[in-house]
Structure formats: structure tokens, C-alpha cells
Amino acid sequence: MELGRGRFLAGAGAALAAGALPGAALAQTVQLPFANGERTLVAFPQKRPLILLTPRPPQLETPFAVFDQGVYTPNDAFFVRWHLANVPQSVDATAHRIAVTGEVSSALSLSMDDLAKMPAVDVTAVNQCSGNSRGLFTPRVAGGQWGHGAMGNAVWTGVRLRDILDRAGLKPTAKQVQFDGLDGPTLPATPDFKKSLDVSVARMDDVIVAYAMNGEPLPVLNGYPVRLIVPGWFATYWVKMLSSIHVLDHADDNFWMKTAYRIPDTPGNSVAPGTTGYPTIPINRMAVRSFVTNVADGGTLPAGTKQLRGIAFDGGSGIKHVEVSTDGAATWHDAVLERDYGKYSFRRWNARFDVPPGPYTVAVRATANDGATQKATPIWNPSGYLLNAIESYKVTVA
Amino acid sequence: MTKHSLVVLACIAALGASALAAGKPAPPKGVSSISLPGDAGMAFKPGPGAAAAQANCLTCHSSAYVSTQPALTKAQWTAEVTKMKNVYGAPIADDQVAPIADYLTANYGKP
Numbered sequence: 433m434e435l436g437r438g439r440f441l442a443g444a445g446a447a448l449a450a451g452a453l454p455g456a457a458l459a460q461t462v463q464l465p466f467a468n469g470e471r472t473l474v475a476f477p478q479k480r481p482l483i484l485l486t487p488r489p490p491q492l493e494t495p496f497a498v499f500d501q502g503v504y505t506p507n508d509a510f511f512v513r514w515h516l517a518n519v520p521q522s523v524d525a526t527a528h529r530i531a532v533t534g535e536v537s538s539a540l541s542l543s544m545d546d547l548a549k550m551p552a553v554d555v556t557a558v559n560q561c562s563g564n565s566r567g568l569f570t571p572r573v574a575g576g577q578w579g580h581g582a583m584g585n586a587v588w589t590g591v592r593l594r595d596i597l598d599r600a601g602l603k604p605t606a607k608q609v610q611f612d613g614l615d616g617p618t619l620p621a622t623p624d625f626k627k628s629l630d631v632s633v634a635r636m637d638d639v640i641v642a643y644a645m646n647g648e649p650l651p652v653l654n655g656y657p658v659r660l661i662v663p664g665w666f667a668t669y670w671v672k673m674l675s676s677i678h679v680l681d682h683a684d685d686n687f688w689m690k691t692a693y694r695i696p697d698t699p700g701n702s703v704a705p706g707t708t709g710y711p712t713i714p715i716n717r718m719a720v721r722s723f724v725t726n727v728a729d730g731g732t733l734p735a736g737t738k739q740l741r742g743i744a745f746d747g748g749s750g751i752k753h754v755e756v757s758t759d760g761a762a763t764w765h766d767a768v769l770e771r772d773y774g775k776y777s778f779r780r781w782n783a784r785f786d787v788p789p790g791p792y793t794v795a796v797r798a799t800a801n802d803g804a805t806q807k808a809t810p811i812w813n814p815s816g817y818l819l820n821a822i823e824s825y826k827v828t829v830a
Numbered sequence: 831m832t833k834h835s836l837v838v839l840a841c842i843a844a845l846g847a848s849a850l851a852a853g854k855p856a857p858p859k860g861v862s863s864i865s866l867p868g869d870a871g872m873a874f875k876p877g878p879g880a881a882a883a884q885a886n887c888l889t890c891h892s893s894a895y896v897s898t899q900p901a902l903t904k905a906q907w908t909a910e911v912t913k914m915k916n917v918y919g920a921p922i923a924d925d926q927v928a929p930i931a932d933y934l935t936a937n938y939g940k941p
Contacts, residue, residue, distance in 0.1 A: 466900075467900060467901070468898065468899070468900055468901070471898075474867075474870065476864070476866070476867070477864035477865060477866070478862075478864060484870070484894070485894065485898060486891060486892045486894040486895045486898070487866070487867055487868065487869055487870040487872065487892050487894065488866070488868060488869055488891055488892040489891060490866060516890075517890055517891060519866070521863060521864050521865060521866055522861055522862070522863040522864075523861065523862055523863075524860065524861045525857065525858040525859055525860060525861070525862070526859050526860055526861075544857035544858065544859060545857070547857045548856055548857050552854050554854070567900075572900035572901075573900075574899055574900070574902060574906060574910060576895075576898075577898045577899060577900065589854060589855050617890070617918075617919075618889055618890050619889060619890065619918070619919050619920065619921070620919075621918070621919020621920075621921075622890065622918045622919045623917075623918070623919075643855070643856075643857040643858060644855035644856075644857075644858075647855050648855065649855075649858040649862065650858075651862075652862050652863070652864045653864065656858065656862045657857065657858045657862070658857075687917070691917070
């Protein structure tokens, strides 16, 4: 196979990147499906070549073809997103401590050995950036210009946050739990990245402090040695390199809760472009989404393929059913749901697509167990959060 | 139950226990290190105002954060520069906000 310098369609470039390309020496580029969406594939440390959004702070997107290769997203292909450029590049797990402070009976300083002595829990869960797919907003909005690859699914192993909170003993005054990691700003005036959850959310069964990802230590860029896992909730809460659990007696009013990561408190969390004066709330659970993974928009399926397949997920109720249309959303047919890895996981699906050669418009629509389903008309909000419209694909069978 | 079958059962139990122990990863020990590529050779486009953008924006992020944005209007770029100054604490002098916004609009925006 000859690999020259040059430009590849997103699907093809992604497939190559997921293969055996030796690093980024060839500087492969991909075109994300929006204006100014040309990107380079670059291999960061502990990562295969991924779609580079910004090197500083490190922001890397998973090539979409990876999602066709298995229900779990490999650690070296998992997307990366940091807010502040002061990311530690060397972290000693043996010396690392998680401070538990604030409205607790006894403050704690937990080592990895301390975590090892607590009951271990596995949770399979999707980690999706709040701004995943932001580049697809119409009209466009400022912010990190992601395609659909700022997400991944992994089995996370760690200890329940609730067990940690119970060990410290929450005081009756406890209202929210604030999380901070080792990363920081380059300027002292920049607000440090901290996120908070209501005590009722922090105490949920599946919220864990994870020290392993797909059975291995976390890559540094995904938060080695420990990160918070909040299944069903957007990744902004999954604080990396977790170093502080601070219990507050009030609703957190730090910048990253009070000003950033807010969504309109309106139907569908959507507003008309240009609207002002609506109420907002902190972003929280993910909306239901589904994608085709074995062909990209504008791609070609070999005539013998006879199958469409993909993934679906939601904010934690689980996927009830997935429907596929191959005639431009005129008629819909149930897809087959594959093995259930839990309500927070990607759910793989497949559908028979045994058709004569020609052009087709494929669409996929998931419905979650809580009744939520995807709509044809995309939502809009000025921060570019929560996009979950029905995805549509121009596909040629040849 | 014979002594032999008890031994077999004990072995199976031990195997099960060790398999479980092996199945669950333990918290990591030691150092994990990476070396990040910095700005990976990226730079702002040359032109009037580039020096101000260079001096003020690159403290916190690569030029790619700018160059990957959609074509923003001057009002939008002005809002971004103002946000960097007022919210993120970038030490941008008051008289530099407009020249930087002009540079960004001309080079990365919708003039």
C-alpha cells in the first residue's frame, strides 16, 4: 500500500490512523465535516495518531472509524481535552494524594494504597465532551471545534465516591462536593478548573474515583493516576488527576460552575440564535445519540457488506431501541441491539442493508429507556452543547 | 466427599480467587511521564497586529485555538478577546483589545 503525503477523507484517514501508520511522520490530514475543519493526525505520548485540535492545551479527537472496531474505545485512541495549559507531564502515583476536606467529620488524605484497600467497582460508561460535535452547530459558535469524536467508552475501575465520603463523614451542612485536579492555569488570574456535584449525585452508586481504564492505568492525558467517573453525565465533571474532594455547604459559585458550562433551561436546552435573557442551569446528563460507524457521510460501502452498524447511548437510562432509515428518513426499521454492557455504555447495533448498488441516504435514530428520542431538527445554544439530532449519511453502495 | 475431591475443590476455589484478583486492576504505582510537543510549530499568520496576538494570546494557548474557529465576525472576535481579558485574566492592555480583534477578524474571521 502506498501512502503519500496528502489529504484523505475523514473516514479513510481515520481508518489509516487506526492501523499501522508509524507515528505522524506523514502528517496525514483529515477533513471534519464543516468549514475550516481540516485537521492533522498527530501521535501524542501514550496515544496513536489522533485528530489534533490544539496542542496547548492538549485537545485530541478520536477518528470516528475507531468506534466501529469494538464497544470499548482503546486508551491510546481515547479523546483528550484539557482546559488549562498547565498540565503536569509527570505524575507519581505513589506520592499522589487525594485530599478530602470541607464539611466532613474527619479530613482524609488518600493514597493509591488506601484506594487499594477499598472495595473495587467496574463501571462501563461513555465519556463525552459537553462540546462534542460543536463544529456542526448552525449557525456556528465559538469554542473547541470538535467533530463527533470527542467521546469514548471504557470500563472504568475504581472505588465508589460514596465510600470515600462516608469514610470522611459528611456533615449535615454538606450541599455540594467540589473536585479539583493537578492541572492549573498558566496565569494566576485564570480561574482554576474545578467542578461540583450535588451531594445526591455524588452519592450515586456508579460515581467512582477510577484508577484504571480498560484494565490499564489511565494515560497521563486522560488523568493518571485517578479521575472522577460520573456515568451518564458530561465529561466536564469527570475531573482528571483528581487531587481534591472538597465538601461545600453551598452551591459552588466558582467560574466553571456559575458562568461556564451552562445550558439554557428551556425545552430541549435550545434557544433561537440571538436570544438573550433566558434562565440557565449547569450542564448535566447527556442526551440520547446514535451514529453509523461502518461508513462515513459521503462514503462508499462495498456491495457485499449488506450491513449497517453503529453505536447508541444516552445519559444513563439505557437504549430501548434504534431505528434505521435508508430512504432519507421516509421509513424506519428496527435495528438489532447487540450485547448490553450496561446502561451507561455504548450500545452497538446492526441492521440489514442488502440493497442494489446506488446512492442511499441513511439515517439512524435511537430511543432511550426514559422515552427520549432524537429529533430531525438540531437544537441550538450559544455554547454549542448537547447536539443530538438524527445523523444522516449519504452512502454509495458499489 | 473424599479427601481427593476436597483438595480439587480447594484448588478450584484458589484458582477462582486468584483469577478474580488478576481480573481487577489495582491502583497504579510509580511515575507516568510524557513530553508534550508545545505548540508543535504552529504560529499566527503574519500581518498587522500579529505581534500583539503573539504577545497576548500564546501565554495560555496555541494559535490553533484561533485558527480552528469558524469565521467569526468582528463583534464575535471582540467578545472573545474581551472574555480572555476579563474572565481568564489575560493581561491585555485596554488599547490592545481593538487591534487584536482587528487582526483576528482580518486573518481568521468574516471581515
